[in-house]
Amino acid sequence: MGKKILLLLIILTSFIIASCSSNNNNNNFIGITIYRTDDPFANSLKSNIEKFISGRAKYIVNDSQNNQTTQNSQIDSYIAKGAKVLVINLVDTQAAQDIVDKAKKSDIPIILFNKAPDISVINSYDKVWYVGTLSEEAVNLQGKIIVDSWKSNPSWDKNGDGKIQCVILEGEPGHADTKIRTENLISFIENNGIELEILDKKTAMWNRNRAKTIVDFWMSNHNSEDSDKKIEYIFSNNDEMALGALESVQEFGYNKGESNKFIPIVGIDAINETIEEIENGNIVGTVLNDSVNQARAVSDLALNLFKGETSNPILGTVWTLDNTKSVRIHYKPITIEVQESNNK
The missing domain is CATH 3.40.50.2300 (Response regulator)
Structure with missing residues (x-):
């Protein structure tokens, strides 16, 4: 009788472990942080990224509230929960290297966007890309x-x-x-x-x-x-x-x-x-500063990376990468004259 109970406990334990492992696999998601959502431009990026990714991949998005310590904790949580891709709008560009090092250690591809890191950060890991503008x-x-x-x-x-x-x-x-x-x-x-x-x-x-x-x-x-x-x-x-x-x-x-x-x-x-x-x-x-197209580029790359396309994350998209592994979104001037001509 004791042997049967022991065997049953072993089977039950194995089932629980297998279930947890299966859940972790199912928890693959895109982990997104926005440096602060009370910034209208950053909030527009967030809304558009969610719109473009929704229904196509599981994702979690967090507001870092303009606090690098908060953002670091969010990223650590994403990595611990099994994020398949990290999409990070940095609070402080000086923290970029530490964040990329964490992603590299866990072999997670990472997209930085809107706030450009130093080129040395981009060059430090073959699975990091940048989406943004040229100031x-x-x-x-x-x-x-x-x-x-x-x-x-x-x-x-x-x-x-x-x-x-x-x-x-x-x-x-x-x-x-x-x-x-x-x-x-x-x-x-x-x-x-x-x-x-x-x-x-x-x-x-x-x-x-x-x-x-x-x-x-x-x-x-x-x-x-x-x-x-x-x-x-x-x-x-x-x-x-x-x-x-x-x-x-x-x-x-x-x-x-x-x-x-x-x-x-x-x-x-x-x-x-x-x-x-x-x-x-x-x-x-x-x-x-085109938040819609910037968000679209971020989302397109993130979805490709989510599918495992790490060798060419722009595959099947309209975007191109420059020699710094960056997708650049172009600016446009807006004045009353431009507005009037656009409305004709």
Whole structure:
């Protein structure tokens, strides 16, 4: 009798182990992290990725809440649960190497997107790819909007000195896009024959409320009646901060329809609110950072990798990889003129 019970326990234990193993195999999924979903552009990426993957593969998506420690824990959890592919929108690009090393150790393919890591990170593992834009392209398009609009509107030069007295709202310190969108923009404008006088530049961390607070301070200090160095242009590294700038200048009576009380503002991303403000004549322009196609490229590669296509993750797609194992999504300029021509 004791032997029968022992045999039954052994069979039952084997069944439980087999069932757990089977469940782990069935738990193959795509593990996705978004650096923060309260960022409208990042949230648009999340929504579109979910739309493109839904029904085609199992996936888990998490908001890292702009906290690298939180993201690290999410990735560790994905690996422990048997993720077949990792799709990571980094909180901090400086953490990229550690994350890729974890994926490599577990032999899991990984896609990084939207925030570009150093090329050495991409080269460190044969199963890592990047999907995103070239910041230089965005800067050139934003710079062209600024140059063309300034030359077309001589009345914007309030003190008639031939220079643009400008302020710059910067993104996250240490972020590659922040550096390029500031330094390269300045070079582009100056190389096109326009002299800049930068009254101030501050980081607003891509955030609308922070941008408004900063611009409130600038407006109080630079745009008083007796100031001879009034703000003549606001350059913003992204649209969220540009919208914060607009809220601020409107509270000071600018950009509300009076041509003699207008401070031009430009951003990058082309989120819906910004396009509406461009159509209303309150913002000069923005540059389309195409979240739909970026999400589509991320999803196409992730689905191929999920099927085991690690040798050529762009197989059967419209995408191409450059020599840095990256899919590049191109920017497009958005101004009121472009909007009008697109609607014809």
